[in-house]
Amino acid sequence: MQSVKDDCFIVEGKLALPYQYFAGRTGSRFLISLRDKKIMGLKCDKCNRVFVPPRTLCEQCFSNISENWVELKNKGIVTGFTIVRYEEPYQTAKPPYILALIKISGSDTPIAHIVKGIPLSKMRTGLKVKAVFAKKSTSTIMDIDHFRSDEKPKFELGFTYDELEVGMSASFTKTISETDVYLFAGISGDFNPMHLNEEFAKATPFGTRIAHGALPQSLIAPVLGMKLPGLGTVALEITCRFKAPTYFGDTITATGEVSEKIEKKRWVRMALTWTNQKGEIVAEGSALVMPPAPMPQEM
Amino acid sequence: MGNRVAICAVAQTTYERDKWQHRFQGMALEVLESLLKQTGLGFSEKNGIGMSISVSDDIFDARTISDNAMTDVLGAHLRCEEKVAQEGAQAVYYGLAAIMSGHTDLVLIIGHCKESQAKSRNMVTHLAFDPFYTRPVGMDFCVAAGLQAQAYAEKSGILDEHLADVVVRARCNAANNPFTPEIKPVSKEEVLKSPMLADPIRQLHAYPVSDGAVGMVLASEERAREITKNPVWIKGVGNCMDRFFLGDRDLASNFALKKAAQRAYDRAGIKNPRSAFDVIEISDQYAYQNPMWIEGLGICDEGKGAKWLESGGPDKFKVNPSGGMLAGNPLILGGLVRSAEAALQLTGQAGERQVKDAKTALAHGVMGPAGQFHSVIILERD
Numbered sequence: 001m002q003s004v005k006d007d008c009f010i011v012e013g014k015l016a017l018p019y020q021y022f023a024g025r026t027g028s029r030f031l032i033s034l035r036d037k038k039i040m041g042l043k044c045d046k047c048n049r050v051f052v053p054p055r056t057l058c059e060q061c062f063s064n065i066s067e068n069w070v071e072l073k074n075k076g077i078v079t080g081f082t083i084v085r086y087e088e089p090y091q092t093a094k095p096p097y098i099l100a101l102i103k104i105s106g107s108d109t110p111i112a113h114i115v116k117g118i119p120l121s122k123m124r125t126g127l128k129v130k131a132v133f134a135k136k137s138t139s140t141i142m143d144i145d146h147f148r149s150d151e152k153p154k155f156e157l158g159f160t161y162d163e164l165e166v167g168m169s170a171s172f173t174k175t176i177s178e179t180d181v182y183l184f185a186g187i188s189g190d191f192n193p194m195h196l197n198e199e200f201a202k203a204t205p206f207g208t209r210i211a212h213g214a215l216p217q218s219l220i221a222p223v224l225g226m227k228l229p230g231l232g233t234v235a236l237e238i239t240c241r242f243k244a245p246t247y248f249g250d251t252i253t254a255t256g257e258v259s260e261k262i263e264k265k266r267w268v269r270m271a272l273t274w275t276n277q278k279g280e281i282v283a284e285g286s287a288l289v290m291p292p293a294p295m296p297q298e299m
Numbered sequence: 300m301g302n303r304v305a306i307c308a309v310a311q312t313t314y315e316r317d318k319w320q321h322r323f324q325g326m327a328l329e330v331l332e333s334l335l336k337q338t339g340l341g342f343s344e345k346n347g348i349g350m351s352i353s354v355s356d357d358i359f360d361a362r363t364i365s366d367n368a369m370t371d372v373l374g375a376h377l378r379c380e381e382k383v384a385q386e387g388a389q390a391v392y393y394g395l396a397a398i399m400s401g402h403t404d405l406v407l408i409i410g411h412c413k414e415s416q417a418k419s420r421n422m423v424t425h426l427a428f429d430p431f432y433t434r435p436v437g438m439d440f441c442v443a444a445g446l447q448a449q450a451y452a453e454k455s456g457i458l459d460e461h462l463a464d465v466v467v468r469a470r471c472n473a474a475n476n477p478f479t480p481e482i483k484p485v486s487k488e489e490v491l492k493s494p495m496l497a498d499p500i501r502q503l504h505a506y507p508v509s510d511g512a513v514g515m516v517l518a519s520e521e522r523a524r525e526i527t528k529n530p531v532w533i534k535g536v537g538n539c540m541d542r543f544f545l546g547d548r549d550l551a552s553n554f555a556l557k558k559a560a561q562r563a564y565d566r567a568g569i570k571n572p573r574s575a576f577d578v579i580e581i582s583d584q585y586a587y588q589n590p591m592w593i594e595g596l597g598i599c600d601e602g603k604g605a606k607w608l609e610s611g612g613p614d615k616f617k618v619n620p621s622g623g624m625l626a627g628n629p630l631i632l633g634g635l636v637r638s639a640e641a642a643l644q645l646t647g648q649a650g651e652r653q654v655k656d657a658k659t660a661l662a663h664g665v666m667g668p669a670g671q672f673h674s675v676i677i678l679e680r681d
Contacts, residue, residue, distance in 0.1 A: 005320050015361055021430045031431070052546075053432040059542065080550060082445030083498040084437070088421050091437040099442055099497075101546050110546030112446075113436050125453070140435045 023139075026066050030054045034143040037133045039072045041107045050107040053141075073105040074131040075150060080110070083120055092142065098123050102147055104131075113141070117148035121163075127151065157292040158230020161266040164291055169257035170228035172219055176211050178248050184215045211246040216274050216282055219254035224289055228256055229268065232292025236267065240285035244276070251277040256287065266290075304398045305523035305530030306391075306678070307516045308337040309639035313478050314511035314627045317415040323360060326512035327411045328372040335374075338516050338526045340405065342378060348516070349403030351375035352390045353382045354410030356631045358423045361416060374407045383410075387513070388634025388664030388674035392536045394517040404522045409514035412629030420508055420630070427668065433544070440584075440630075441505065443545060443668035445497025448587040450551040452499055455590065455604040459499065462586040463490035466503050466625060468613055469583070473622030475651040482507070482626045504586035509627040513636050529646040531678050534659075535569070537562025538674040541667075550669055556595030559673040563661075564597075567677035572597045575677075577657035578617045578644045582624045582633035582665045589625070592663060593618065596675070620644070620652040634664015634674050645680040 023031055026042070030053060033040040041050040044058035044065045051058070056066040081100035084091070091097075093114050100123075101110035115129055129147035137143050159168075185191050190212055193200035201209040217240050225233055246252060253275050260269040267290050274283040310333035312318075312326050334340075341347045351374045353366040366373060366382045373380060383390040387410045394406035417423050424440035451457060467490060473482040485503060493503035516526070523530040539558035542548050560572070569575045579598070583589040590604030590612075598616055599607035613619070621640045628636040641660035643649045649657075657680075664674040 008320055010319065013361060015358070019430070023431055027431055053544065059547065079546075080446050080450045082442060082449055082500075083495065084442055084445070085495045085497065086421070086441070088419060088425070088437070088439070090422065090425050090434075090439075092435065093437070099436065099438075099446070101446060103546070109544060112433055112438055112442075112545060125449075138435075140430075141432045142435045 024056075026054050026056045029069070031139050031143070034141070035137045035139060037074070039074055039104055039131065039144075040069050041072050041104070042066065043068045043070045049109075051109050052104055052107045052111055070106065072107055076102040076104040076129055076131075076147065078115065078125050078127040078129060079103050080125055081115065081123055083123065093146070096120060100129075100147070102129055111141070113144060114146040115149070116146050155231055157232040159228065159291060160293065161261070161268065161291045164229060164258050164261065164268055166258050166261060168228060169255060170223050171253050171255035172222045172227070173251060173253040174219055175249065175251045176215060176246055180215060181209070181211050181248065184212050188212065188214065206245050209248060211248065211250075213242050213283070216246045216252040216254070219252055219274070220256060220272055220287070223254055223256045224270065224287060228258070228270075229289060229291035234290040235287060236290055237288040238272070238285065239287075240272070240283050242283045244280055244282050246276065246282055252282060259286070302399050302401070303520040304395050304533050305518055305520065305527075306533065306638070306642045307518045307523050307526045307530055308334050309513070309515040309642045310334045310337065311478055311513040311636065311639055312511045313480055314509040314629070315481050316508060316510070318413065318510040319415065321510070323355075323411045323413050323512070324369045324372045326413070326510070327369060327409050327514075330409050330512045330514040331372055331374055331407075334407065334514055334516050340516065340526065342374060348374055348378075348405045348407045350379045350381065350394070350397055350406045352393050352406060352408045353380065354387045354390045354408065354631060354635055355382065356384060356412055356423075358426055359412050359414060359417060359629070359631070373409050379403070384631070386634050386664045386666035386672060386674060387632045387636065388536075388638060388662070388676055389538070390635060391515075391517070391533065391638055391676055392538065392674070395533050395536060398517060398519050404519040406517040407514065408517065408635065409512065410632045410635045411512035412631050413510040414508045414629045415510050424630070424668075429543075438668065440668055441500070442497050444585045444588075445500050446545060447550040447669035448500050448585060449498065451587055451591050451604075454551040455594070455602050457587060457590060457605050459491060460487075461590070461605055461608050462499070462501070462504055463487045464608060465583075465586040465589045465613075466490045469589075469619060469622050469625035472620055472652060473626030476621045476626060477650065478511075479622055479626040482622060500585050500587070506584045506624045507627040509629055511628060511632065513628075513632055513639050515635075515639055515642065529680060531642045531645045531680055534677040534679050535563040535565070535567030536674070536676050537564070537566060538672065541671045543671065545669055548669075553591065553595030553601075556592060556670065556673040556675075557597070559675045560596045563675035563677050569677065576616070576659050576661045578620060578641060578654045578660045579663075580619055580621060580623065580637035580640045580660065581663040582637055583619065584624050584630070584633070584665065586625065588665075588670070589613070589618070589623070592665070592670075595673070596661065596663070617654045617657075620649070620654055631666070633666075634662065634676070637664060638662040638676055638678070641678050645678060
């Protein structure tokens with residue numbers, strides 16, 4: 001039987017028309033400056049606004065501002081962004097890439113451009129960027145090849161609240177030596193003979209000297225503060241229940257695992273365990289921590 | 300307003316991903332024949348349709364002045380014809396002006412678009428940008444929407460979850476709309492797992508590519524009374540064109556929509572938009588636009604879109620019972636499809652998506668990067 005779709009023909013076609021566009025007098029001057037690695041804006045003194053891309057008339061008061069050029073810095077700040085993840089033939093960067101609105105320092109009207117030099121997940125408004133000029137001029141806005149993050153973080157902060165997930169864990173392991181115990185006695189002022197006097201210790205239920213409980217307990221500090229969540233974390237509460245003694249020479253592993261995300265406060269609860277080389281649990285507990293906030297601008 | 304103008308009949312094809320077996324002329328013909336049948340009108344010089352308005356996009360049609368080789372199916376052969384290439388809602392404005400001015404008393408509007416013809420819709424919207432400053436960096440309407448969505452989410456506290464709810468609801472409503480047969484319901488999880496296009500916009504947040512045609516007949520009050528028992532009166536139209544460069548605008552401010560809405564409300568004599576409409580049809584091309592345009596229309600407080608969604612605003616205010624633009628219609632037809640949909644509601648012809656006793660409706664169209672241009676139409680039945 002003949003269907004309505006039989007003997008149908010589809011014709012391939014293409015619209016392709018080379019063009020020449022006049023950039024305008026004002027636009028031309030902007031593009032010529034750009035070729036010389038200078039970003040120029042036009043200022044309306046009346047409205048106290050600097051426009052990029054430039055325009056002959058102020059869009060607010062319609063004053064002719066075409067001669068009132070100001071040279072801007074080759075730097076700016078991101079006022080908005082998106083991450084382009086689909087591919088189209090006209091794109092000049094390979095997806096995924098960041099397309100942002102960038103307010104050039106000294107101007108009031110952000111321009112759209114590509115931002116590189118920052119992980120996609122760390123992208124944010126407020127990022128300081130600098131223009132990276134193209135090696136070859138095309139006399140378009142692409143004489144700025146892209147903008148690059150202009151922030152060198154002094155420190156790599158740990159996981160933020162949003163990056164943390166329940167089940168993430170980290171640990172730190174260290175062998176507790178006699179030296180550690182003696183130094184800890186000095187640090188804490190706890191010269192209890194059960195830690196320092198072998199003869200006394202023989203008479204205790206442990207039969208030999210043991211480490212201060214707070215000594216293995218303290219091994220959780222490098223986990224919370226330097227690994228998970230990591231730098232920038234504030235510990236709000238740490239609880240610990242001792243289950244077994246730590247003898248000199250024991251190798252203690254302190255482990256923290258994210259057990260709960262407290263959305264309201266944006267705090268995280270962590271389950272803590274301390275184990276020795278035999279796999280015995282030395283102590284258990286929990287911690288409440290405030291993970292680092294995203295990197296502040298000045299860092 | 301002086302002379303009253305009514306929508307007397309509406310017609311549309313279904314909206315589908317690829318109507319490859321229909322030429323756009325064929326789709327327009329389907330609409331024309333339905334409208335002539337519904338109204339019994341013809342093209343006599345004496346008392347027939349006096350003006351045809353085509354809504355079409357040259358780039359999507361892949362030919363310039365794309366209306367000139369299809370005047371027969373636009374009801375414009377040897378007749379008066381106009382073309383709207385901006386946004387479908389503008390054809391309603393044109394028709395309204397033509398009738399109110401007394402130049403004609405019957406206007407036919409037919410819009411068509413086959414988005415499927417182009418290799419990609421983004422390649423078409425990319426061409427809307429200037430060749431010096433924005434096109435070279437790869438701008439298109441989807442990127443522009445991503446920038447706006449990010450700004451709006453920051454302002455209104457809209458989360459991925461909210462956007463998923465918007466899509467789930469739109470597709471659920473679309474199941475009641477016979478003109479969107481291909482749109483299947485999705486679960487919230489499916490939306491949340493849908494790949495990102497331009498953060499925070501996911502694939503399922505974007506209106507589907509579609510082909511279709513829509514049309515209507517506008518008439519003066521006198522002619523409307525002859526043609527139909529159920530005229531839908533155009534009470535007020537307002538629009539506003541915002542600045543072109545995205546950086547010149549506050550993308551989360553709804554500047555143009557607020558102006559467009561206020562102009563329409565003033566003309567329609569609406570004081571409180573929150574109690575004025577029985578049904579609202581907005582062109583939500585991307586999920587974030589659903590709450591954002593609602594803020595712009597003054598249906599909820601500025602920056603409170605998330606709260607409005609959480610408190611069941613979309614159902615309470617009967618927003619897009621058709622599924623809206625998220626259920627699919629071609630870019631340029633948005634406002635015209637929404638107007639036709641609103642007219643169906645006001646004449647009790649909306650089938651399973653009918654809002655009971657709907658008397659007043661708002662239809663909205665949008666065009667340009669990140670909602671540069673908005674159009675608001677207020678409709679009312681007797």
